[in-house]
Amino acid sequence: MKFVSLIIANLFRKKLRTALTFLSILIAxxxxxxxxxIREAFSAGVSFAGADRLFVRNKVSLIESMPISYKDRIQxxxxxxxxxxxxxxxxxxxxxxxxxxxxxxxxxxYLDVYPExxxxxxxxxxxxxTRTGAILGRKSAEKYGFKVGDRIPITPTxxxxxxxxxxxxxxxxVGIFDGATRATDTTAxxxxxxxxxxxxxxxxxQIGWYIVRVANPDQAEHIASAIDREFANSSTETKAExxxxxxxxxxKQVGDIGKIMIAILSAVFxxxxxxxxxxxxxxxxxxxxxxxxxxxxxxxxxxxLVLVLVESCLLAGVAGFIGLSLAKFFVSLGDPxxxxxxxxxxxxxxxxxxxSIVIGLGILAGIGPAIQAMRLxxxxxxxxx
Numbered sequence: 001m002k003f004v005s006l007i008i009a010n011l012f013r014k015k016l017r018t019a020l021t022f023l024s025i026l027i028a029x030x031x032x033x034x035x036x037x038i039r040e041a042f043s044a045g046v047s048f049a050g051a052d053r054l055f056v057r058n059k060v061s062l063i064e065s066m067p068i069s070y071k072d073r074i075q076x077x078x079x080x081x082x083x084x085x086x087x088x089x090x091x092x093x094x095x096x097x098x099x100x101x102x103x104x105x106x107x108x109x110y111l112d113v114y115p116e117x118x119x120x121x122x123x124x125x126x127x128x129x130t131r132t133g134a135i136l137g138r139k140s141a142e143k144y145g146f147k148v149g150d151r152i153p154i155t156p157t158x159x160x161x162x163x164x165x166x167x168x169x170x171x172x173x174v175g176i177f178d179g180a181t182r183a184t185d186t187t188a189x190x191x192x193x194x195x196x197x198x199x200x201x202x203x204x205x206q207i208g209w210y211i212v213r214v215a216n217p218d219q220a221e222h223i224a225s226a227i228d229r230e231f232a233n234s235s236t237e238t239k240a241e242x243x244x245x246x247x248x249x250x251x252k253q254v255g256d257i258g259k260i261m262i263a264i265l266s267a268v269f270x271x272x273x274x275x276x277x278x279x280x281x282x283x284x285x286x287x288x289x290x291x292x293x294x295x296x297x298x299x300x301x302x303x304x305l306v307l308v309l310v311e312s313c314l315l316a317g318v319a320g321f322i323g324l325s326l327a328k329f330f331v332s333l334g335d336p337x338x339x340x341x342x343x344x345x346x347x348x349x350x351x352x353x354x355x356s357i358v359i360g361l362g363i364l365a366g367i368g369p370a371i372q373a374m375r376l377x378x379x380x381x382x383x384x385x
Contacts, residue, residue: 007311010283018315021279025319025361026326028272029354033327035261036350040183051217052081053113054224055246056210059237065206066236073230074212079223081215084109085193087208091154091169093144100140101188102154104196113213116180123148123175131195134171137186141176148173152189159200169199182345211243269361276365280312284369288376295378305374312366313359320358324351 011018056074058064068085075083089102107127111117119127119135127133136146146152153168160166171191179186197204214223224240231238284291291304299307331346 003307003310007307007314010287010311011315013283013286017279017282021276022315022319024272024275025316026323028268029320029323029358030327030330031268032265032354032357033324033331033346033350035265036354037331037344037346039261040347041344051242051244052214052220053243054212054214054220054227054240055243056212056224056227056238056240057208057246059228059239062209064236065203065208066210066238068205068207070231070236070238071210074210074227077223077226077230079214079216079219079226080212082109082112082213084113084211084213085207085209086110086211087193087196087206088158089154089156089191089196090158091156093152093154098144101185103188103190104193105190106193107190110190110211113211116184118178118180119175123177126174127192130172130174131192132170132172133174134189134191135175135177136173136189138176138178139186140189141173146173146176148176154189159196160202161199162201164201183347212240269357273361273364276312276316276361277368279315280308280366280369281372283311284308284373291373291376292378295376301374304376305370308370308373309363309366312370313362316362316365317358320361321355324354324358327354 056066058066065087071083071085074080084106086103086105089104090099091102092099107124111119111124123135127135134152136152141147150173152171152173154171155168156166159169161169171189177186177190178184193207212223212227214220220242224242227240228238294304294307295301328346328351331344334344
């Protein structure tokens with residue numbers, strides 16, 4: 001601690017250079033936070049996908065439907081705890097740009113399969129008792145200003161009513177649901193399948209996909225195979241897989257966001273490493289005489305190495321941790337698309353990863369100049385004075 005003033009004085013010897021390096025590192029870590037949040041948005045639900053849930057769809061394609069009669073047959077398979085179904089509605093509120101998920105479900109089964117959906121008992125009962133009732137995620141409710149008791153008109157893009165009627169479907173908001181964790185999607189509108197099936201003009205008795213909650217997650221793969229065998233060689237064969245595998249495959253349809261993010265960040269941090277390393281190398285070159293004096297006064301090679309390395313880590317550490325803090329704060333204000341992304345947050349595990357990168361950056365940027373300073377010959381350094 002007694003050398004802190006010396007380290008700080010060395011950092012501020014060239015104020016402009018230090019400030020520019022500081023800002024470069026800070027901005028890099030703000031970018032890191034935003035890219036992580038974007039990755040979470042595009043892989044929405046992957047990290048929170050239940051190990052005890054299977055996703056069952058039509059073997060041909062997700063857009064092909066399945067009979068609702070499959071539910072009872074799936075329920076009878078050993079190891080299955082609960083079976084829920086869902087379908088894609090695909091409408092919008094007022095304008096085509098106001099699109100968010102609207103999904104017809106069976107309330108009781110769906111809430112059992114997804115315990116991370118937090119809804120009061122009163123709202124659950126209201127949903128069960130209201131034919132046109134729907135529950136809305138907190139994020140969408142806040143975005144559009146909806147509250148319990150409001151009626152939402154959703155203009156369909158697929159599901160017309162009889163006689164080619166494409167007028168809006170009107171739902172009564174009977175509850176606003178929250179998520180058990182920040183990774184829970186709270187943008188969807190969930191409404192009753194029985195109302196949906198009675199009102200639509202075609203594909204009655206069909207659903208989009210099944211979500212199967214199993215009693216033992218270790219048996220998930222075995223149960224998935226049993227479900228596919230149950231419907232093998234039928235008119236509608238199935239493809240059952242763990243929910244996480246399905247989510248990962250769905251997310252990769254728009255590209256491998258994880259690899260894209262790694263490529264961008266690798267380029268950014270490599271550049272910042274060069275900038276910070278050059279800053280430290282130049283600082284050491286400018287202080288050769290002073291470092292020679294320190295050694296002449298009795299500083300050991302190890303002490304000189306530590307002084308330079310601590311200087312590098314201090315610069316990277318302060319800038320990096322401020323950058324991470326700013327990223328956490330700005331991301332918490334909401335996504336820049338104003339609700340188009342279902343999830344937008346900076347996970348704590350990635351904050352820890354960022355902190356590790358900060359430390360690594362400081363060490364890598366300073367280790368070369370520090371070794372150079374350690375090996376500096378006193379006579380050669382003083383000869384320059």
